[in-house]
Amino acid sequence: MAENQIRICQFIKLETSNGKVYYYQNYFIGENKTLGGTPYSFVPFEIDGGVSSLNADNQQVTLRLPASEYAVRLVELGDGNRLSKLVVYTRFINAAGSIKSGGLDEYYVGIGASFSDDTIELRFRSALDGVAAGFPARTLTEENVGILPLESTLSLR
């Protein structure tokens, strides 16, 4: 009756703005588990959010961690989680504790973080194609537009 028992382990690869990469998993308590040749250490995190929709872009997910020292450090290193990259590998585990082949791989970019008294939430988006009219995002500087106006009434010609 294995079909009515689900064991899911989420492996995350989190790259902060300084290029440092962290590998964590949330199922095998207190263990290092190897996926694709890389050891993932245990961290009690949870992830929730959308996986797909008809619009197919910009899914938001939230990575929730206890507000411990390493989690605060992760947020700082990711510049408030605006410059971090996240890969989530969702894998099914069999009754013997082995990782089954296949699974879901998702890629996200950081968009911010929030703190509460006991948790830290890192928020991510799945794609860059949802920025619509703002793409490519450019900053007006004196170098590319000349003298900058003192008010927001701009017209592009």
Add this chain to the structure above:
Amino acid sequence: MAAKFPNITPSSRSLTMGDLPSKVYRAMSGATVRRAFGNKKTGYVMKLQFKNLGDDVSVRGGTQKTVKEILDHYCEVNGTFDTFNLGRGLLKGMGTDSANYFAGTATQSPEVSWRYARPPEVQSVQAGLSNVSVELIGEIDA
């Protein structure tokens, strides 16, 4: 890790085994699917009752274990916050096989951290003597 729980043999004891953290999806048909969120059992509960403990050390020539030992320990481990070890004495009176099993999987397992589930309850039963109820919880610390 703070000081070990006082070595006082309980008058009665109940130990509830831990369980895998899981959730149940129950369909309208009644069919269930369970999802496990970890690979280790947690949430062990030990309820201890100490009857007729002395309120003062002087009871029975100063050899009596006292209520104060438990209350001192409770303060030392910062109430329900810090973890501590349990001595084998808490399993006294249990058969060897059962005691070995509980010690190995729960009370003395290095994977299980014990703390007070709630503050100890002291009930005065007669002058100088009290009953103390203690509930401990064994969990896996991240």
